Amino acid sequence: MFKTIKIKGGMGDSVVMVGESLINLGNHIPVEKTVILTDKNVWAHHGKDFPPCRVIQIEPGEKAKTLDTVRDIYKRLLEFETGRSSFIAGIGGGVVCDIAGFAASTFLRGIRFGFVSSTLLSQVDASVGGKNGVNLDGYKNIVGVFSQPEFVICDLNLLSTLSQRELLNGFAEIIKHAAIYDATLFSFLEENCKKALALEKNTIEKLVYDSMKIKAAVVSRDEKEKGERRKLNFGHTFGHAFEKVKGILHGEAISAGMIIASKLSVKKGLLKGEELERIKRLIKQYGLPVDLPCDRAEVFDAIKKDKKRDDASLHFVLLSGIGSAVINEIPISELEKDI
Ligand SMILES: NC(=O)c1ccc[n+]([C@@H]2O[C@H](COP(=O)([O-])OP(=O)(O)OC[C@H]3O[C@@H](n4cnc5c(N)ncnc54)[C@H](O)[C@@H]3O)[C@@H](O)[C@H]2O)c1
Ligand SMILES: [Zn+2]
Numbered sequence: 001m002f003k004t005i006k007i008k009g010g011m012g013d014s015v016v017m018v019g020e021s022l023i024n025l026g027n028h029i030p031v032e033k034t035v036i037l038t039d040k041n042v043w044a045h046h047g048k049d050f051p052p053c054r055v056i057q058i059e060p061g062e063k064a065k066t067l068d069t070v071r072d073i074y075k076r077l078l079e080f081e082t083g084r085s086s087f088i089a090g091i092g093g094g095v096v097c098d099i100a101g102f103a104a105s106t107f108l109r110g111i112r113f114g115f116v117s118s119t120l121l122s123q124v125d126a127s128v129g130g131k132n133g134v135n136l137d138g139y140k141n142i143v144g145v146f147s148q149p150e151f152v153i154c155d156l157n158l159l160s161t162l163s164q165r166e167l168l169n170g171f172a173e174i175i176k177h178a179a180i181y182d183a184t185l186f187s188f189l190e191e192n193c194k195k196a197l198a199l200e201k202n203t204i205e206k207l208v209y210d211s212m213k214i215k216a217a218v219v220s221r222d223e224k225e226k227g228e229r230r231k232l233n234f235g236h237t238f239g240h241a242f243e244k245v246k247g248i249l250h251g252e253a254i255s256a257g258m259i260i261a262s263k264l265s266v267k268k269g270l271l272k273g274e275e276l277e278r279i280k281r282l283i284k285q286y287g288l289p290v291d292l293p294c295d296r297a298e299v300f301d302a303i304k305k306d307k308k309r310d311d312a313s314l315h316f317v318l319l320s321g322i323g324s325a326v327i328n329e330i331p332i333s334e335l336e337k338d339i
Helices: 022-027 040-049 067-079 094-109 120-126 156-161 164-181 183-191 193-197 201-221 228-233 236-246 250-267 273-285 296-305 332-338
Strands: 003-007 014-018 034-039 054-058 087-092 112-117 131-136 139-146 151-154 313-321 324-331
Touching: 003 201, 014 201, 022 040, 022 087, 034 040, 034 067, 034 094, 040 054, 040 087, 040 156, 054 067, 067 094, 067 131, 087 094, 094 112, 094 120, 094 131, 094 139, 112 120, 120 156, 120 164, 120 201, 156 201, 164 183, 164 193, 164 201, 164 228, 164 250, 164 273, 164 313, 164 324, 183 193, 183 201, 183 273, 193 201, 201 228, 228 236, 228 313, 228 324, 236 250, 236 296, 236 313, 250 273, 250 313, 296 332, 313 332, 324 332
Parallel strands: 014 151, 034 054, 034 087, 087 112, 112 151
Antiparallel strands: 003 014, 131 139, 313 324
């Protein structure tokens, strides 16, 4: 049996199924009317378990997240005579889910869609929340829509074919969820690192489920990121900048970003020094970086260009303890002095 989490969205509700299997996807979609979107890696590893639907394969990786890819998908959908009663199922990581959600929400002004999430990062983060979009001219996710998938299947068995680096990438977002919302989950991560990294069934199921629950609750309360949802950006101000400047994976970049935000929290008297040490230790335990040597000016330049910036100040997420986050409006000039 699998566990479910319901998410309330302005444009409809969504259900997350943790522990459901790709092999059962046919039970959740109109098979004859479904077009599957996937990438070539996912197809190579798991295509044999797809239901008998028409399949569009895209190139793997962030490079494919463009309007050109979306245009090619629209053309294939036309060839397949996709209509208003059709369904799009994205099977893949965050890239496939973001593109599938965007294409489905815009083709014919929106048709039904759902996801089978195949990376740890997309299971705990990218597949829930209703943000779908693509990159343009070096700006990440700058063109997109808010719209919730009907369902998200988190098949934990799919994680076994992920590379170690992609797996660790996902743990960074679980650590983030624990750091901002759940001190108990934080302790669980500390105590069960070995089992988690070995993808022991009950351990990984609990981690994905708890993580999804946290994100789902936040998104249900603040779908459009007007307030509380911003807390999910903990570590992301510097994380996005590191990602851009260093060309590393998202989870690696936000790990170092979480340390900077935690250090600033200590400096502002919100977080205890020993809590900062616990956060550092946990991030290291999961094989993620706690600092990234790079050019300061270049990093701040990238922060200034980040689309989430409101004029000259940022909604910066700080910790007021492990498991509890606060948002401070900090001018970039002050940040440059403090860090
Ligand atoms: N919409 C959101 O709220 C949200 C949140 C976070 C991240 N994202 C987006 O998610 C994307 C990153 O997601 P990602 O890390 O899943 O990247 P990804 O989709 O590029 O997947 C990473 C790599 O793993 C491969 N892969 C996927 N599943 C596999 C499997 N089961 N076995 C073997 N290989 C597999 C892919 O082909 C790819 O090469 C970014 O574009 C980011 O912007 C979106
Ligand atoms: Zn993130």
